[in-house]
Amino acid sequence: MTLDAVAREAGVSLATASRALNGTTRVRDDLRSRVRAAADLLGYIPNAHAQALASSDGNRTVGLICHDVSDPYFAGIASGVMRAAAEQDLLVMLASTFREPAREIAYVSMLRAQRARAILLIGSGFQDRAWERGMDAELDPYVRAGGRVAVVSRHRSLRVDTVQPENRAGAAELAKALVALGHREFAVLTGPPELTTVADRLAGFREGLAQAGISLDRVVRGAFTREGGHLAARRLLASGGPRPTCVFAVTDVMAVGALAALREAGVRVPEDMSLAGFDDIPVVRELSPPLTTVALPLTEMGERVIALALRTPSGAGRSRVVRIDGEVVLRGSTGRPPHGS
Amino acid sequence: MTLDAVAREAGVSLATASRALNGTTRVRDDLRSRVRAAADLLGYIPNAHAQALASSDGNRTVGLICHDVSDPYFAGIASGVMRAAAEQDLLVMLASTFREPAREIAYVSMLRAQRARAILLIGSGFQDRAWERGMDAELDPYVRAGGRVAVVSRHRSLRVDTVQPENRAGAAELAKALVALGHREFAVLTGPPELTTVADRLAGFREGLAQAGISLDRVVRGAFTREGGHLAARRLLASGGPRPTCVFAVTDVMAVGALAALREAGVRVPEDMSLAGFDDIPVVRELSPPLTTVALPLTEMGERVIALALRTPSGAGRSRVVRIDGEVVLRGSTGRPPHGS
DNA sequence: ACCTTACCAGAAAGCGCTTTCTGAAAGCGC
DNA sequence: GCGCTTTCAGAAAGCGCTTTCTGGTAAGGT
Structure with a gap:
């Protein structure tokens, strides 16, 4: 018809x-x-294509690029994006990169071809030369041509609007709270260091400890998944030396894996060892013990990032930043350190 | 350019x-x-719009309609869809209905306008006259015009390809397994009865019990969410009469809420009461005790449904059905019934 | 040397809309 | 009643591509 x-x-x-x-x-x-x-x-x-082609103001779609929808962190943000999009009768084109930088760049290109009104990048931010160059090459002409881009996470080079969780400050706060509980021996379970999120949280945690004159000497790296956390925790326990009294996993997803690993190894949480995460994804409240973490308003972040992108580009071309504070939430997974330690 | x-x-x-x-x-x-x-x-x-307009074979997008991406059940299926789509260089347009039938119909219309190559409906299946009529009115011309539609869940009226979890059989199996543990007094926490999924699971559970000569007389209805499960469990406990020794929540999401409610009420699981769910979403493995459930291969279901849709329509116009078996997984949340009961 | 194929580049006709431009009809003041 | 503005319908020109269709050139057959 x-x-x-x-x-x-x-x-x-x-x-x-x-x-x-x-x-x-x-x-x-x-x-x-x-x-x-x-x-x-x-x-x-x-026919939306004919409409988009004929009319001046593009089409009613936005692109959303994330690593994996089945990760609760992204799902939370995506949910916020979807809700806001629904209110404005926008369709969301979702692309999962499965953590491959090349795929992410390819998706930006596809979304450009689709003339998406805005491109949202969630939890991106590889610190990788090739990725940065490629991404810049895609994003720059897009923005120049009136496309809007907004990102959740910090970006070193890209001059785009961003929603930035205060990873550094949040992790520092958390560290201080844990120190206040009496802990002195810490370990961190970290993710791929090329992600800015990881780097910031680790740095922040270090800072927080440093303020109490404590140095962090145990950092175990793992994949950014439940299994990664599980493996990292096992490696931590396996490595000799005195056990830390408190472990910080840089994401809740990793913390979930770590908790399982600790339990399997017979380590009681929090009696023998305290455990904390970051993000406050819904599941951590259901764990026993429930996880201490730094809570981020995920849905709101999704709403913010799409709003940021859809607003007319700032005149001077300066990129805007919306800072999101994390809130330390102490739950059952952290307690005072064991006496003997 | x-x-x-x-x-x-x-x-x-x-x-x-x-x-x-x-x-x-x-x-x-x-x-x-x-x-x-x-x-x-x-x-x-x-310009993808110009390409789609000029060329005969439409554009490279598929539409995916689900209730809410932040629900792990959908996220699992969506993840499978995304992976398969990525392999074929297809972009997925995601729409969240937030459980409003009218919105679902509106989205189908939008996806039709976008000339999506296929429309996938996940966990749809309202049993509602108006919805059925509206949906039919949208889908029928779409299919007639060569559009592909595939659905996860049973559909009473729509003649479309479906991926059908064996809800009925799975719930019946579960019931038998629970009876085998020694339980005789059951309660079911159910969701909105207009969803076929709910109806089938409830019916299946009843059947399974009936085979052991047991009748189910405690059914508590709640919303299809964690909170719904929480509230339903609280209502179950509050209602007088003898307590069931085993509770079945028709989805894992509800079971998660129910477990929290039981714990809050001081009911030990499984010593005082056993609890089981359905779906095997990732989180249930992390609970303590981990949840007994009927496992569904969510990612695979996602891959199946998009494959089904993308295949050329069957000549005779008969709708195809891919049946997915659920597997009963007994975990720590179920055990023998308490003695005194 | 001539004609037939084969191959491939270019011209042009759309795809289904939006939007400017043009013009007809109607309303207004004097 | 005449020229003015105002209102609103229709004609037509694209939007940026794909895809026939046409035609020119080189290769192959006799």
Whole structure:
């Protein structure tokens, strides 16, 4: 069904039919209702491609690039994006990179081809020369051509609007809270260091400890997944030397894996060892003990990032930053350190 | 940057430039590389809308409609869909209905307008007259026009391809396994009865019990969320009468809430009461005790449903069904019933 | 040397819309 | 009643591509 057919059915011109349905200009009421009736009768569905091609203001879609929708952190943010998009009748094109930088760049290119109104990058931020160059090469012309880009996470080089969780400050706060509980011996379970998020949280935690004159000498690296956390915790326990009294996993997802590993090794949490994470994904509240973490308002972050992207670009070309504070939430997984230690 | 500009830069015609980049017909090698070079130089990005409009075979997008991405059940399936889509260079347009039937219909309409190659409905299946009529009215012309539709869940009226978890059989199996543990007094925490999934699981559980000559007389209804499960469990405990020794929540998400409610009420699981769910979303393994449930291969279901949709429509117009078996997984949340009971 | 194939580049016709431009009809003041 | 503005419908020009169709050139057959 084309608009042409509708116009013919209604006995008006193509132009009138278009105007009647889109309501942009005044059309006589009787003609408008005749067109509407004809469209209903014929089951007319406009062709969004033709519309996008013909009209000046692009189409009603935004692109959302994340690592993996089944990761609760992204799912939380994505949910916020979707809700905001739904309110504005926007369709979201979702792309999962599965953590491959090359795929991320390819997706930006695809979204550019789709003339997405905005491109949102969630939890991106590889610290990788090739990725940065490629990403810049894609994003720069896009922005220059009026495309909007917004990112959740810090970006070293890209001059785009960002929603930035205060990873550094949050981790520092957490460290101080843990020190206040009496801990002195810490270990951190960290992720791929090329992600800015990881680097910031680790640095922040170090800072927080440093303020109490404590140095961090146990850092175990693992993949950014539950299994990564599990493995990292096992490696921590296996490595000799005095056991830390408190472990910080840089993401809740890793902390979940770590908790399982500790339990399997017979380490009681928090009696023998305290454990904390970061993000406050929904599941951590269900663990026993529930996890101490730094809470981030994930849904709100999603809403913020899409709002940021959709706002008209700032005149001076300065990139805007929305800072999101994390809140330390002490739960059952942390307690005072064991006496003997 | 338009193709026209690229063609001019390369000193060839528009048609040649198009053919050179898409590689559909033979083009002399030197011309092809000249076009490629020109496209690179100018940073040419094709306009997907123009392509879709001009070419016969639509565009490279599929639509995915689900209730909420932040629900782990959908996230698991969506992850499978995304992975399969990525392999075929398809972009996924995701729409969250937040459980509003009207929104679901509106999204189908939007996806039709976008000329999505396929429309996937996950966990849909309202049993609601108005919804069915509206959905049919959208889907029918779409399919007739060559659009593909596939659904996860059973559909009463819609003649579309479906991926169907064996909800009924799975719940029946679960019931038998629980009876085998010694339980005789059951309660079910159920969701909105207009969802076929709920109806099937409840019916299946009843059947399984019936085979052991046990009747189910405690059914508490709640929302299809963690909070719904929490509230339903609280209501169950509050209602007088003898307590059941075993509770089945029709989804794991509800079971998670129920477990929290039981714990808050001082009911030990499984010593005082056993608890089981359905779906095997990742989180249930992390609970203590880990949840007994009926495992569904969520990622695989996602891959199946998109594969189903993308296959050419079956000649006879018969709708295909892929049945997915659930597997009962007994974990720590279920045990023998308490003695005194 | 001539005619037939084969191959491939270019011209041009759309795809289904939006939007400007043009013009007819109607309303207004004098 | 005449020329003015105002209102609104229709004609037509694209938007940026793909894809026929046409035609020119080189290769192959006799």
